[in-house]
Amino acid sequence: MLSTYFDHLVAAVREDNTIYECRHCGVSIDDDDVTTCPACGSTEVAQYELE
């Protein structure tokens, strides 16, 4: 099913060891390619790459 495939794809993306955190309010953002904080709208989003 297409939806199952998409769910798998999302899971694979989340396997990527990249974490986004808003520098303004400190919220962790569970998404990829984030440029704007969904909580406060700040564009000060830090990106951390975990080993």
Ligand SMILES: [Zn+2]
């Ligand atoms: Zn924020």
